[in-house]
Each structure stands twice: as C-alpha cells, then as structure tokens.
Amino acid sequence: MGVIQRIKKPTTRKGKKVLLSREPKPIEGPKQSIFLQARNPSERARKVLKDLYDLKKPDAAYLSRKNDFVPFEDATLIEKLCYKKDASLFGVSSHSKKRPHNIILGRTFNYGILDMIELGAENFKAMSDFHNMKVLAGIKPCLLFNGPVWELNQDLKRLKSLFTDFFYREKVESVRLQGLEHVISFSATDDGTIYLRSYRIHLKKSGQRTPRIELEEIGPSVDFKLRRTKLASADLFKEACRIPKELKPIAKKNQSTDAFGTKLGRIHMGKQDINRLQTRKMKGLKKSTEEKKQMLLKKKMAKKEAKKGNMLNA
Amino acid sequence: MDIVNEILEKEQKKAEKYKPITVEKHLELELDVGTLLAFDTNDLDTKLLKSDSQRDAYLQSLARDNTQLLLNKIWELPTERIDEAIVVKLPQPTTVLPRSKPVPKPKPLTKWQEFAKAKGITKQKKDKLKWDEQLQKWVPLYGFRKAAAEKEKDWLIEVPQNVDPMTDMYEKKASEKSEKVAKNELQRLKNIARSRKVNIPRVGLPVTSDKANATQLSTAAVVAKASTASLGKFQDKLPKEKEARGKGVHELIPGKVRKRNAPIPTPQVERENNLNLIDRILNKRPKIDMDKAVSKHIHKEQVQRSEEKKSMKPIKGKGKAKGGNVTNFSAKKPKAGKGQRNPNKKNPGRKRR
Numbered sequence: 280m281g282v283i284q285r286i287k288k289p290t291t292r293k294g295k296k297v298l299l300s301r302e303p304k305p306i307e308g309p310k311q312s313i314f315l316q317a318r319n320p321s322e323r324a325r326k327v328l329k330d331l332y333d334l335k336k337p338d339a340a341y342l343s344r345k346n347d348f349v350p351f352e353d354a355t356l357i358e359k360l361c362y363k364k365d366a367s368l369f370g371v372s373s374h375s376k377k378r379p380h381n382i383i384l385g386r387t388f389n390y391g392i393l394d395m396i397e398l399g400a401e402n403f404k405a406m407s408d409f410h411n412m413k414v415l416a417g418i419k420p421c422l423l424f425n426g427p428v429w430e431l432n433q434d435l436k437r438l439k440s441l442f443t444d445f446f447y448r449e450k451v452e453s454v455r456l457q458g459l460e461h462v463i464s465f466s467a468t469d470d471g472t473i474y475l476r477s478y479r480i481h482l483k484k485s486g487q488r489t490p491r492i493e494l495e496e497i498g499p500s501v502d503f504k505l506r507r508t509k510l511a512s513a514d515l516f517k518e519a520c521r522i523p524k525e526l527k528p529i530a531k532k533n534q535s536t537d538a539f540g541t542k543l544g545r546i547h548m549g550k551q552d553i554n555r556l557q558t559r560k561m562k563g564l565k566k567s568t569e570e571k572k573q574m575l576l577k578k579k580m581a582k583k584e585a586k587k588g589n590m591l592n593a
Numbered sequence: 594m595d596i597v598n599e600i601l602e603k604e605q606k607k608a609e610k611y612k613p614i615t616v617e618k619h620l621e622l623e624l625d626v627g628t629l630l631a632f633d634t635n636d637l638d639t640k641l642l643k644s645d646s647q648r649d650a651y652l653q654s655l656a657r658d659n660t661q662l663l664l665n666k667i668w669e670l671p672t673e674r675i676d677e678a679i680v681v682k683l684p685q686p687t688t689v690l691p692r693s694k695p696v697p698k699p700k701p702l703t704k705w706q707e708f709a710k711a712k713g714i715t716k717q718k719k720d721k722l723k724w725d726e727q728l729q730k731w732v733p734l735y736g737f738r739k740a741a742a743e744k745e746k747d748w749l750i751e752v753p754q755n756v757d758p759m760t761d762m763y764e765k766k767a768s769e770k771s772e773k774v775a776k777n778e779l780q781r782l783k784n785i786a787r788s789r790k791v792n793i794p795r796v797g798l799p800v801t802s803d804k805a806n807a808t809q810l811s812t813a814a815v816v817a818k819a820s821t822a823s824l825g826k827f828q829d830k831l832p833k834e835k836e837a838r839g840k841g842v843h844e845l846i847p848g849k850v851r852k853r854n855a856p857i858p859t860p861q862v863e864r865e866n867n868l869n870l871i872d873r874i875l876n877k878r879p880k881i882d883m884d885k886a887v888s889k890h891i892h893k894e895q896v897q898r899s900e901e902k903k904s905m906k907p908i909k910g911k912g913k914a915k916g917g918n919v920t921n922f923s924a925k926k927p928k929a930g931k932g933q934r935n936p937n938k939k940n941p942g943r944k945r946r
Contacts, residue, residue, distance in 0.1 A: 302697065303697040304697060423633065425635075440690065443628065450686060452682065457678065464659070466655070476649075478653070478656055484611060486607060522689075
C-alpha cells in the first residue's frame with residue numbers, strides 16, 4: 280500500500296516525499312537506530328548507550344526521556360518509537376539489583392520486534408577515557424569475531440548477526456583504501472562473556488604494496504555478559520531475510536566463456552534422421568532419369584527376393 | 594658476485610627493517626570481504642583472557658593479526674582511481690542480514706495503465722514550456738506561472754453561436770474544470786477500490802453501514818433487473834413496486850429512455866400538433882358529471898323547501914299533518930359531548946335523531 284494507494288492524498292510535496300521515503304524499497308539504505316532508557320538506568324549503562332550512539336552517528340537518535348517499561352514484557356513502546364523515527368535497530372539501558380547495568384540490543388522488522396538480546400555491562404571503559412584521536416563519524420568499520428563459540432551456540436549466532444547488523448552501516452560497492460580506519464572486535468568465550476574492543480588502524484610501511492597494520496585502542500571497551508534473549512521464530516527470520524527478485528542474480532544457462540574470452544552457447548537439437556537431412560542442393564549430384572529408372576528396378580528386384588525368401592521360410 | 598651479494602644483503606636489511614605482513618594461524622579465517630567481516634574460529638587463550646592485566650594486550654594482538662589478514666585480502670582486489678583516491682571494488686557480501694521492511698509488493702495497475710499496456714501506449718514526456726502564438730512568448734504548460742499565463746490569454750472569451758448569449762463563459766470554464774477534477778478524483782477512488790477488492794455499486798453511493806437504506810436497495814434492484822440479456826424489458830414487476838429515482842438509474846429502466854429519444858418534430862409536424870391541440874381544447878363539449886348534477890339538483894330542492902317552510906311558519910294552526918311525518922330538515926343533529934361529561938346538560942341519555 281503505497282502513497283498512490285492512499286485515500287487521502289498528501290497535500291504537500293514535502294509530505295509526499297517523506298511518505299515515499301518510508302515505503303519499503305528493494306535496496307534499503309543504512310538502518311537507523313534509537314537509544315532510550317528504561318527503568319532506572321545506572322550511570323555506567325547510560326554511558327555505554329551513549330558510546331554506542333557515538334559509534335552509530337549519524338544514523339542514530341538518542342532519546343533522553345526515562346521511560347518506565349520492561350522491554351521483555353511489553354515492547355510496544357519500542358515499536359511505536361521505531362515507527363515514529365523510522366528506525367529498525369534499538370538499544371535500551373536499565374539497572375536493577377538482579378540485572379545490573381543492563382543493555383538490551385534489538386532489531387525490528389516491519390515495525391514489529393524481530394530479535395532482542397540482553398547483555399550485562401561489566402568492566403566498562405568509555406571512549407572519553409582513551410585520550411587519543413578518534414575515527415571520523417560515519418566510517419564503515421571492519422568487524423572481527425574471535426572464538427569458535429560464535430558458530431556453535433545458537434544465541435551467539437544470532438548475536439553475531441545482530442552485531443553485524445548494528446555496526447556494518449550499509450552495503451557498499453567500493454571502499455577507499457585509505458578510509459579503512461576503524462576495527463571493532465568481538466571475542467566470545469564459552470562462559471558467555473563477550474569482549475568488545477574498538478581500535479583505530481594505522482597503516483605502516485612494509486616494503487610491499489600491502490601495508491603493515493598497527494592498532495591503537497580508541498574505545499569503548501566493554502565486557503558483556505550474555506543474559507536473556509528473545510529471538511524471532513525461524514519462519515519470521517526467513518521472511519525477513521528474503522531477497523527481492525530484482526536483486527537475485529539471474530543465472531544464465533547454456534552460456535560459457537572459454538580461455539580466450541569468447542562467449543560460447545549451447546543449443547539443444549532434437550533427434551535427427553541423417554538419411555532425411557536437408558542439405559544444399561547441388562545440380563551436379565541430381566539423379567538423371569536413367570539413374571532413377573535403375574533405382575526403381577533395383578527396388579523391385581529386392582522386393583521380389585524378399586517375398587521369395589518369406590515364402591520359403593513360411 | 595660481490596655486487597650481487599651486496600645487493601642481496603641490502604634487500605635483506607631493507608626487508609628486516611619492516612615488520613612482516615604475513616600471519617600464521619591454525620585455521621583459516623572465514624572472510625566476508627563484502628561486509629568487511631572476519632570470523633576467526635581458532636580457540637582463544639582462556640588463561641590470558643582470565644587475567645585482567647594481560648587480557649587487553651592479548652585481545653589487541655589477536656585483533657591486529659586478524660585485521661592484517663582481512664586487509665591483505667582487500668589489497669588483493671582490483672583497484673581504480675577516482676578523484677585522487679584509490680578505491681577498491683568490493684565483492685558481494687555473503688552474510689545474509691534481515692531487512693528492516695518487507696519486500697515491496699508489486700503495485701496493482703490502474704485501469705488506464707492496463708489499457709496502455711495492452712495497447713502499447715508509452716508516456717510521452719511533455720516539455721514545460723510551449724510557444725504560444727497569441728502571446729508570442731514561452732508559456733509554461735503546468736506548475737509555476739501557468740495560471741497567470743492562462744489569465745493573460747483569456748482576457749476575452751468569445752461566446753460561440755450555438756450557446757445562449759447570456760452565459761458567463763468564465764463561470765462555464767471554471768465549472769468544467771471543477772467537474773473534471775471531481776471526475777478524476779472519482780476515478781482515483783475507483784482504482785483504489787478495485788485494487789483493494791472492495792465492491793462499489795455502479796449507481797449511487799456505496800453502503801456505509803451494514804444495512805442498506807430503501808433508496809439504495811431499490812437502485813440495486815433496478816440495476817439487477819437491467820442486467821439481463823434484454824436489458825430488463827421482460828422482467829416482471831411487483832404490484833406495488835415503485836421505480837427508483839436518482840442519477841444514472843433512468844437509463845436502466847426500460848421504457849423511460851424512450852421518451853427522451855423521441856425524434857424532434859419538423860416544423861410542419863409541430864405546427865399540425867399545435868393546431869390539433871387548440872382544436873381539442875376549443876371544440877370541447879361540456880361533459881355532464883351525473884353524480885354532481887344530481888346532488889346539485891337535490892340541494893337546490895332542499896333549499897327551496899326550507900325557504901317555503903320559513904315563509905309558512907307564522908300561520909298558526911294545526912299545520913301538522915297527522916300521521917304524516919314531515920321530516921324536519923332544519924332540525925339539527927344532536928351533537929355528542931365529544932367524550933366529555935357535561936353535568937349541566939338538561940336532558941341526559943342517549944342521543945337520538
């Protein structure tokens with residue numbers, strides 16, 4: 280149901296453009312995110328959220344009002360705010376005795392919650408604690424996931440997908456070589472601890488074309504502890520991952536290229552009767568009347584012989 | 594030989610100055626260069642991770658190694674030079690990430706779009722400006738300053754021959770435009786209704802509440818009747834069924850349109866019709882309405898009799914004939930009390946004639 284299908288037409292051109300920008304598109308831009316606070320946020324949780332917001336700028340919005348709700352019970356507030364801000368990623372911070380310094384990261388699909396993962400922040404070092412030059416805002420970071428447990432544990436698998444979604448910004452066709460400045464590394468251990476570290480890349484001379492990498496930690500540096508998760512069902516996730524037909528690569532059959540670069544194609548022919556093939560007409564090969572008469576005679580003789588043979592056999 | 598050795602030594606020294614870019618790993622990293630992602634499946638050194646002092650250094654060295662491997666892969670890709678910057682073309686990403694909104698559904702075509710597709714009509718791009726001969730300048734066809742240009746052209750609108758000379762041409766133009774706008778709006782809503790599979794009746798307004806009112810039902814009945822092969826000519830009508838009224842229904846009722854399509858009479862025929870009409874009116878013989886005549890006669894006689902009686906009354910005597918009951922027409926019919934008891938009434942009892 281697009282703008283054209285609305286009963287009440289948008290009156291202003293600007294309004295129409297806003298509505299068109301909110302419609303689903305085959306190729307989507309960078310995902311917007313919102314950060315808000317739930318019940319009783321602690322200073323540490325708030326700072327973690329602020330740092331995540333700084334990492335996500337300019338595709339992020341930080342909402343400063345404290346809202347009294349528990350996301351795992353009632354997520355309608357998040358859905359409403361995501362609809363308003365046209366965001367699909369969110370981060371919520373809260374604090375209680377049972378769950379200290381709680382951060383909930385999640386994403387939405389079609390204005391409804393897709394995944395929600397709760398992490399506890401222990402050992403937090405803010406970006407401001409590292410006194411060095413940071414990275415430009417809006418840069419696409421390199422992402423590292425260390426540890427075999429990312430693939431083995433189902434929750435961590437989803438968390439890996441969520442972290443990738445959170446930080447990869449958008450799909451790009453090409454990247455400037457000098458612009459690869461930011462690395463975020465996530466290391467997971469068996470006991471559910473995830474170490475998030477963020478570095479700045481320095482490219483040093485190495486005597487060859489490919490440079491030597493040196494890293495400098497810029498922060499934030501957080502040790503997350505995996506708590507509760509609320510993951511989407513398999514079919515909802517599958518529906519969300521559906522690729523539109525326009526983007527699916529068209530498989531061209533019966534075509535191949537050889538070593539020289541020439542395009543070769545295969546044509547499938549039906550069965551051919553070689554005796555009845557139509558070839559070029561050459562006048563010289565045409566049978567004269569004499570030859571035709573002789574062929575007829577031959578056929579007659581052959582028939583007679585066959586008949587005789589049959590009679591004898593019978 | 595010495596020169597060769599010297600050169601080789603120099604190169605070695607140079608290479609030693611720089612730190613190596615190769616990294617040794619037990620298992621290869623799973624690289625998704627399209628999303629700049631590297632997944633290291635090697636086991637982490639839990640002892641180093643547990644100790645607070647060595648943890649950060651270990652993580653940094655691990656990150657450095659993995660980033661080196663990732664960037665080595667990126668540097669192998671083909672590069673181009675765009676505006677003073679060396680840019681590398683990334684391959685397609687292999688990680689499948691969920692979308693934020695569902696895949697857009699193909700929009701249903703409107704009635705015109707379907708027709709255009711069937712006929713092969715494509716949209717012709719219209720230029721904004723058009724040369725106007727009358728004004729001798731470039732005039733915008735739509736948008737900014739179109740109205741002003743039209744006003745300039747329409748400082749005078751001629752009244753054509755076949756139209757009543759007293760019509761206001763500007764008003765007519767404005768009303769035509771508003772009609773066009775209303776028609777366009779109706780068509781747009783019809784397109785939306787068709788795409789949403791909502792049924793709208795052909796004639797009249799659609800039913801808003803769950804029950805239709807009488808006019809809507811009668812319109813619907815007329816439309817249904819006219820939907821036969823003979824367009825409703827041979828459909829029976831209920832004894833007390835009234836024909837529906839409203840815009841667009843009259844064409845559907847068989848017989849009603851006939852009157853409109855009656856041929857316009859020629860002047861001679863019309864003259865004859867008019868003369869016949871006048872003759873019919875003037876040659877009329879007075880018709881006698883028997884009932885009325887009889888009642889009038891009776892009334893006349895009654896009035897006469899009452900007059901005679903009045904004139905006879907002063908002669909005293911036994912004018913009353915015995916046995917002859919002369920009905921006294923002037924006697925008034927005794928009025929009833931209209932349901933109210935009147936205690937002052939002198940003669941109680943049943944009213945009698």
